Amino acid sequence: MIHDIFMPALSSTMTEGKIVSWTKSPGDKVEKGETVVVVESDKADMDVESFYEGYLATILVEAGQEAPVGAAIALVAETEAEIAQAQQKASSSSPQPAQETPSTPTPTPEPATITATVSPSATPSSNGSKGGNGRTIASPRAKKLAKQLGVDLKTLHGSGPYGRIVAEDVERATGKTPTSTITPTPSPAPTQPTFTPAAPPTPTPVTPGETVPLTTLQKAVVQNMVATVQVPTYHVGYTITTDNLDKLYKQIKSKGVTMTALLAKAVAVTLQRHPLVNASYSDQGIHYNGSINVALAVAMPDGGLITPVLQNADQVDIYSLSRTWKDLVERARSKQLQPQEYNSGTITLSNLGMFGVDRFDAILPPGQGAILAIGASRPQVVATTEGLMGVQRQMAVNITCDHRVIYGAHAAAFLQDLAKLIETDAQSLTM
Secondary structure (H helix, E strand, O other): OEEEEEOOOOOOOOOEEEEEEEOOOOOOEEOOOOEEEEEEOOOOEEEEEOOOOEEEEEEOOOOOOEEEOOEEEEEEEOOHHHHHHHHHHHHHOOOOEOOOOOOOOOOOOOOOOEOOOOOOOOEEEOOEEEOOOOOEOEOHHHHHHHHHHOOOHHHOOOOOHHHOEOHHHHHHHOOOOOOOOOOOOOOOOOOOOOOOOOOOOOOOOOOOOOOOOOOHHHHHHHHHHHHOOOOOEEEEEEEEEOHHHHHHHHHHHHHOOOHHHHHHHHHHHHHOOOHHHHOEEEOOEEEOOOOOOEEEOEEOOOOOEEOOEEOOOOOOOHHHHHHHHHHHHHHHHOOOOOHHHOOOOOEEEEEHHHHOOOOOOOOOOOOOOEEEEEOOOEEEEEEOOOOOEEEEEEEEEEEEEEOOOOOHHHHHHHHHHHHHHHHHOHHHHHO
8 A cells, every 4th residue: 555645734834844854765664653754844844754654665845845735745655566656656646635535445644743743731751751642752863862872762751841852861861961961150250241242144145136035934934924914013112221130140140041031031020910911812802821931033044033932931940941042042043943932922022132233123923912122231321310420221122012902001011010120120030
């Protein structure tokens, strides 16, 4: 019997995917549940497993090519004798969408399952980290490392999101010190907080006059931005003095804390008192989210942007939050994020201040009620409460809101409380 492997839907917004690479070649033996292809969705690269056991007879969509969700991308033959038959079938007909009825009387095959897509219900178990289908959930790097070191993944507990086994878990199982483990080393605090300017994304070399096709990620960004055109938005700005926040950052930077995590924590804590700013519009009314998940915009090296999410940011301590953020950014830029890690944000921060930008307005992401545009913190000459002139570090924060959900007074009150927290109670962010 000959089976199709279909292009899976790796996210709710995905309409087509791009083949990054095939891990099997035509004629290779394929086990049920074995990874055969890596697919690029709109935000990440995902391993796709074969739903069948047999032989990879022929590849219909080569690496570097795209196919719509539901289209056949390869054929699997159950026996070696059927390989030629499958190849003949592929050459005599074009790939058919998954929803069409196959010419043979066999039931329509189910789409190949995706190892990298983790169900929210997945939880670690005593004999490893299992997904909803009972399979061990592990990152591609962890699988490769486990094979090299001879570690049985089924015996491990995953420390990644939703119990996913990561490379560090495999290293710990062999007694090695995880290479990514951060051991904070206290060091003398500098007299002034120092900020290393972020390196701008490296432009892709182009030839003048040529037209470069959009990447899958860039197409997704375009679709999201166009979708927001119909949303009635407005902007509210606020200038926040950051002297106390800078002082706190100077104290705990050596422990691995980032300014990004501090800002995300400050926003999340303030949202506890402003649930409407954390809400979103729906056809049924205003949806109040049950958790505060702060998404932060990150520029991708090959163009486009992605918004990794710090989930439950108001409840996580600043040190764990910083470690999580570092891991999210690293995996985002290597396209290894799970969908839940980039599409579950309830509010977004865009920090162009790290590039020295004074102020800007951000475009509201679909499905959210607000996004904050954060400018650079700079020394400013200001009048003090005593009527004297002094120097304070200040940053401009502009919030873009969905006017169907959040009115101007709500946005102003939120920014006022955010400023109060940063200016007078920044130390509470470490508690």
